Amino acid sequence: MTDGPPLMFNRAFFERKQNLLKIFQLIFGFITLFTNYWCYPNQHFLYCGERYFTSSQVFQLVVFNGFCLFLTFSMILANVAGAYDAFYKTNPYVLERYLVFLQTFLYTVSYITLIVDYENNPYAKAFSIPLISTTLTLLAYVIDSVMQCRCKNTPLGH
Structure with a gap:
């Protein structure tokens, strides 16, 4: 005996604004992950390079970008699967x-960690790339948070 209906494909997934925003968050998250991997502010080099030198970069990749990407992907998958x-x-x-x-x-x-690393290292214009991508990703999550707060008293699934 089951407690609910079986998992089914959610055909109304794209009708909800939050779900489309989740897809944008996933895309921006991947862009942010790759830009933080490839071009993170580094005090030893003034150009972008695929190197790990600081613990801040690994912290950004694993704790912030990787974890948030996993959660967003899990929410999308759960919603699509019904x-x-x-x-x-x-x-x-x-x-x-x-x-x-x-x-x-x-x-x-x-974002605050990235700004601190950006300000503490020699300036190079290339390091603006991860700052811009993190800003766009943060903006997508802030918009989603505001949308979640606005529909606080209404049924969220409808």
């Missing part, structure tokens, strides 16, 4: 709201 409808007793929309707030907080810390 897990939100199948497991309605657990209220996945509230979980999604908390995860979006957590990701917004993590990208805010990531």
Whole structure:
């Protein structure tokens, strides 16, 4: 005996603005991951290079970018697979709201860390690339957080 309906493809996935925003967050997250991997502000080199030199870069890649990408991808996959409808007793929309707030907080810390590293290292215009991509990703998560706050008193799934 099951507790809910079986998992099914959610055909209404693209009708909800938050779901389209999740796809943009995933795209911006991958861009941010690759730009932080390839071109992170480094005090030893004034050009972009595929090197790990600072613990800040590894921290950015694993804790902020990798973790947030995993959570966003998991939320997209769960929503496309219909897990939100199948497991309605657990209220996945509230979980999604908390995860979006957590990701917004993590990208805010990531942005502050990147600005500190950017300001503490010799200036090179190439280091603006990860700063711009992190700004766009943070903006996508802030918009999602604001949308989550606005629909606080309404049923989130409808």
